[in-house]
Amino acid sequence: MEFLKGHGTENDFVVLPDLDGTLDLTAARVRALCDRNRGLGADGVLRVVKGSVVLDTETEDARRRLADVDPDGWFMDYRNADGSIAEMCGNGLRLFAAYLVDAGLAEAGEFVVGTRSGPKPVRTHEDGSVTLHMGPARVFGRSQATVSGEAYPGVAIDVGNPHLACLIDGDPTDLDLTVPPGHDPVLFPHGVNVELFRRKGPDAIQMRVHERGVGETRSCGTGTVAAVAALLHLVDEPTGTSYVDVLGGRVRVEITEDGSTLTGPAVLVARGQLDRRWWESAS
Numbered sequence: 111m112e113f114l115k116g117h118g119t120e121n122d123f124v125v126l127p128d129l130d131g132t133l134d135l136t137a138a139r140v141r142a143l144c145d146r147n148r149g150l151g152a153d154g155v156l157r158v159v160k161g162s163v164v165l166d167t168e169t170e171d172a173r174r175r176l177a178d179v180d181p182d183g184w185f186m187d188y189r190n191a192d193g194s195i196a197e198m199c200g201n202g203l204r205l206f207a208a209y210l211v212d213a214g215l216a217e218a219g220e221f222v223v224g225t226r227s228g229p230k231p232v233r234t235h236e237d238g239s240v241t242l243h244m245g246p247a248r249v250f251g252r253s254q255a256t257v258s259g260e261a262y263p264g265v266a267i268d269v270g271n272p273h274l275a276c277l278i279d280g281d282p283t284d285l286d287l288t289v290p291p292g293h294d295p296v297l298f299p300h301g302v303n304v305e306l307f308r309r310k311g312p313d314a315i316q317m318r319v320h321e322r323g324v325g326e327t328r329s330c331g332t333g334t335v336a337a338v339a340a341l342l343h344l345v346d347e348p349t350g351t352s353y354v355d356v357l358g359g360r361v362r363v364e365i366t367e368d369g370s371t372l373t374g375p376a377v378l379v380a381r382g383q384l385d386r387r388w389w390e391s392a393s
């Protein structure tokens with residue numbers, strides 16, 4: 111069973127090509143794969159599968175949300191390290207696009223990938239970076255995150271998945287994110303990804319993130335879009351562009367009238383074969 115390992119700004123993933131849609135990817139197997147001691151180690155898993163396979167297995171409610179997904183196109187079946195399913199992953203999608211091109215499953219340039227937050231147009235570049243059209247970053251309220259007993263006001267943003275992006279005065283690298291930040295379970299009934307960021311200059315912000323279903327990661331693509339959208343919301347600007355510096359590197363986010371784009375690196379690191387006995391025992 112083939113696997114690949116890679117990352118986008120050090121948010122790392124196991125890629126599992128499941129071209130005929132037969133892989134039994136249980137939550138227990140995802141947890142085992144992502145475990146940095148007993149598995150390969152990663153923040154999440156990207157199963158490469160045809161849209162039709164996912165559409166067939168989703169609930170009726172989920173199928174309605176996937177109405178625009180091409181059953182014959184490639185679909186990023188994303189899982190968090192704890193085995194949970196999330197709607198969208200920006201860094202993962204860049205890596206997914208790079209894999210499709212590398213494997214000859216898509217032609218370099220522009221193509222569309224299905225996700226649980228709908229079809230996403232992507233564009234691969236010659237320097238190895240990838241631009242994603244992420245769709246609108248929708249503000250749906252104000253709330254606060256609690257870190258080490260301190261409350262940080264933030265903006266609730268839907269980028270396909272839920273975020274609470276908090277503009278802070280201090281240095282984000284001083285924060286302790288080993289414990290999940292406290293959040294309002296009423297506004298975020300399915301959990302939340304929390305970004306804490308500060309301005310770093312006229313065209314850049316610096317951000318740390320605690321991800322739902324993972325813990326602190328070195329980057330979160332949807333989180334960088336949420337942070338830039340939150341900043342623009344706070345200064346009452348409808349559109350804008352910013353670099354976002356995360357622990358694992360730098361990405362560029364653009365918020366436009368009708369959507370958002372995310373550009374950053376995608377790095378395939380290794381490929382190999384999973385041991386069949388290990389896979390069976392991990393179920």
Ligand SMILES: N[C@@H](CCC[C@H](N)C(=O)O)C(=O)O
Nearest residue numbers: 196199200201271330331332
């Ligand atoms: N790392 C991702 C986001 C992955 C999903 C997230 N943890 C959630 O549960 O919503 C990214 O790069 O966007």
